[in-house]
Amino acid sequence: MNVTALMKAxxxxxxxxxxxxxxxxxxxxxxKVLDYADLTVDGSLCTGGAVAVMLMLSGxxxxxxxxxxxxxxxxxxxxxxxFHVAFGIPAILSGILTQLGLYSVNMxxxxxxxxxxxxxxxxxILSLRDVPKAILVSGIxxxxxITILYWFFGTELGRSIRATGxxxxxxxxxxxxxxxxxxxxxxxSNGMVGVAGALYAQYQxxxxxxxxxxxxxxxxxxxxxxxxxxGKIFRNFAMRLVGVIFGAILYFVVIxxxxxxxxxxxxLKLVSALIVAAFLAVPYIKGQHRINGKKGGKANA
Amino acid sequence: MLExxxxxxxxxxxxxxxxxxxxxxxxxxxxxxxxxIIGGNGAGKSTMLNAISGVWPVDSGQIVIDGVDVTKLxxxxxxxxxxxxxxxxxxxxxxxxxxxxxxxxxxxxxxTRGLRWGITAxxxxxxxxxxxxxxxxxxxxxxxxxxLLSGGQRQALTLLMATLKKPKLLLLDEHTAALDPKTAAKxxxxxxxxxxxHGLTALMVTHNMKDAIAHGNRLIMxxxxxxxxxxxxxxxxxxxxxxxxxxxxxxxxxxFVNDRALxx
Numbered sequence: 001m002n003v004t005a006l007m008k009a010x011x012x013x014x015x016x017x018x019x020x021x022x023x024x025x026x027x028x029x030x031x032k033v034l035d036y037a038d039l040t041v042d043g044s045l046c047t048g049g050a051v052a053v054m055l056m057l058s059g060x061x062x063x064x065x066x067x068x069x070x071x072x073x074x075x076x077x078x079x080x081x082x083f084h085v086a087f088g089i090p091a092i093l094s095g096i097l098t099q100l101g102l103y104s105v106n107m108x109x110x111x112x113x114x115x116x117x118x119x120x121x122x123x124x125i126l127s128l129r130d131v132p133k134a135i136l137v138s139g140i141x142x143x144x145x146i147t148i149l150y151w152f153f154g155t156e157l158g159r160s161i162r163a164t165g166x167x168x169x170x171x172x173x174x175x176x177x178x179x180x181x182x183x184x185x186x187x188x189s190n191g192m193v194g195v196a197g198a199l200y201a202q203y204q205x206x207x208x209x210x211x212x213x214x215x216x217x218x219x220x221x222x223x224x225x226x227x228x229x230x231g232k233i234f235r236n237f238a239m240r241l242v243g244v245i246f247g248a249i250l251y252f253v254v255i256x257x258x259x260x261x262x263x264x265x266x267x268l269k270l271v272s273a274l275i276v277a278a279f280l281a282v283p284y285i286k287g288q289h290r291i292n293g294k295k296g297g298k299a300n301a
Numbered sequence: 302m303l304e305x306x307x308x309x310x311x312x313x314x315x316x317x318x319x320x321x322x323x324x325x326x327x328x329x330x331x332x333x334x335x336x337x338i339i340g341g342n343g344a345g346k347s348t349m350l351n352a353i354s355g356v357w358p359v360d361s362g363q364i365v366i367d368g369v370d371v372t373k374l375x376x377x378x379x380x381x382x383x384x385x386x387x388x389x390x391x392x393x394x395x396x397x398x399x400x401x402x403x404x405x406x407x408x409x410x411x412x413t414r415g416l417r418w419g420i421t422a423x424x425x426x427x428x429x430x431x432x433x434x435x436x437x438x439x440x441x442x443x444x445x446x447x448x449l450l451s452g453g454q455r456q457a458l459t460l461l462m463a464t465l466k467k468p469k470l471l472l473l474d475e476h477t478a479a480l481d482p483k484t485a486a487k488x489x490x491x492x493x494x495x496x497x498x499h500g501l502t503a504l505m506v507t508h509n510m511k512d513a514i515a516h517g518n519r520l521i522m523x524x525x526x527x528x529x530x531x532x533x534x535x536x537x538x539x540x541x542x543x544x545x546x547x548x549x550x551x552x553x554x555x556x557f558v559n560d561r562a563l564x565x
Contacts (some may be wrong), residue, residue, distance in 0.1 A: 044529035155416035159398075163406050166395040173354070173393070174462070175410040 002260055010257040011131045016137035017249030019199045020218055022145060024226070024248045026192035028220030031267050032227075033153070034165040034185040040096030041219055043102030044076040045212035050109040050195025053207040062125045066198045073194020074187040076102060081183030106209050115167045116206040124202040134203055141199065142245050142276045145192065150238040152188075193219075217272050220247035224279040251275065260272040302502045303330040303470055307361035308352055310489040322348040323359070323456075324526035330470075330504070337513040338506045340523035341546075342522035346506040347388075348522070350472045352551055355379045367469045384463030384501075386456065386492075388534035393459030396448035400439060400458065403447055404428045431461055435491065452483035457491055464495050471496065471503040478508060489516065510542050520551060 030038035048069035084095035119127040126134040149237035166182040201207040226247025308326040355376040421438040432440040481494035522530035
């Protein structure tokens with residue numbers, strides 16, 4: 001392994017980790033808070049990127065474009081939510097349907113499969129041409145988003161969303177409209193993903209119709225790595241979200257190492273899948289051991 | 302306070318697993334009635350409570366709580382009128398949330414939940430006082446996750462949550478069945494005290510005949526989806542387990558043998 005080349009790649013990994021960390025926080029909201037496996041993410045990431053790039057190409061301010069990307073993501077979440085709560089479609093399938101439909105929507109938004117936006121001609125918020133700035137900007141975004149979410153999930157509405165994910169029966173018994181809370185949770189999550197898409201498109205200098213493929217797995221990887229490695233230290237909600245961001249950064253560092261070991265970029269999907277599978281397996285296998293240990297203890301007593 | 306008129310409910314209609322759970326159920330409760338409900342497995346006891354709570358819509362009939370027809374209201378809207386405690390201690394509380402958060406969720410039952418902070422310092426003081434009355438030491442553990450509590454502690458907390466906002470009707474669905482006898486007795490005594498203090502109207506399903514006789518001012522026995530026996534007033538006060546068994550065999554024309562009730 002070429003250590004020098006790896007060290008050169010690390011700052012880029014950190015920048016990517018911070019950007020994808022925003023997506024991972026979105027995934028955390030559905031997967032962990034709402035207990036809802038939402039696959040909309042693969043589509044809404046590109047929707048956010050597409051909306052932002054097209055608006056900037058038409059001369060809009062990049063921050064306006066960013067907000068619109070967030071709103072577009074929220075609309076995608078709304079659609080998934082309606083599929084699920086109003087039409088009774090199972091959670092996973094609702095997300096798959098939206099994700100599939102979004103492919104066509106994203107093509108319509110962009111007009112072709114790839115829209116480039118050059119940092120030389122446009123005033124982008126961040127770009128891989130200036131990695132330190134990208135790290136600073138995306139780091140600020142993460143900090144601001146975590147602060148807002150920490151506040152929101154402490155409000156009456158936020159707590160009722162957490163209660164819905166934790167115990168739906170109890171939530172309804174306490175008068176919470178769990179259909180509404182689920183939809184709001186999905187919208188917030190995909191709004192975050194839309195913003196991540198807008199930042200990522202600027203970072204890589206284009207929006208591509210395939211940019212979201214497998215995004216859910218990367219998001220899950222960050223959530224799970226963050227949970228397994230930092231779950232014991234970070235107990236507070238805001239710190240858990242920080243753990244998710246660290247998880248995303250670590251993921252991209254691992255990817256950089258893997259690339260340095262000589263794997264092709266096309267191998268990365270397999271690597272991602274295996275990383276997620278491995279980190280999902282760890283708590284499960286540990287749990288199995290604990291159960292066996294308990295049984296043994298009882299038999300001895 | 303509560304009127305159930307000709308309630309019918311069939312699960313899995315027109316299938317091999319069809320189950321006619323409620324068949325023309327009628328029940329009227331007066332303000333302040335504390336009714337214990339017994340009956341064999343599948344008699345429709347829990348189904349009746351679920352029909353009142355709106356877990357699913359009934360096939361036909363009418364449910365009126367304190368003059369309001371709630372038959373068509375979804376579960377979360379009926380929650381304004383109802384306090385509920387379930388058989389499984391896991392059901393009534395959110396395990397990954399703190400004790401005070403659970404109480405704060407219950408405190409806002411029937412209110413619009415907006416962007417105000419989810420719990421105030423003033424509430425916290427009230428919760429401490431209330432938790433102290435449970436005598437379980439929970440008042441010093443406001444920030445502990447509910448998942449760390451024992452089954453009995455969770456049921457006591459659920460009971461507190463169910464009555465934090467005074468409900469029109471308290472529904473206790475075998476809420477002591479999953480507890481050990483000592484804890485069950487404690488939770489039952491607590492239920493008695495809370496019902497009396499607030500002058501609540503309550504329905505309590507139980508598998509224990511002695512409990513059904515010892516608590517409340519009225520006892521109903523269910524069988525085959527409707528009420529087969531309704532004992533109140535002086536008659537209820539003098540009731541014994543033997544009376545009850547005998548009345549049951551008369552009412553249903555069969556022996557009360559297929560049930561855990563006989564064992565306790």
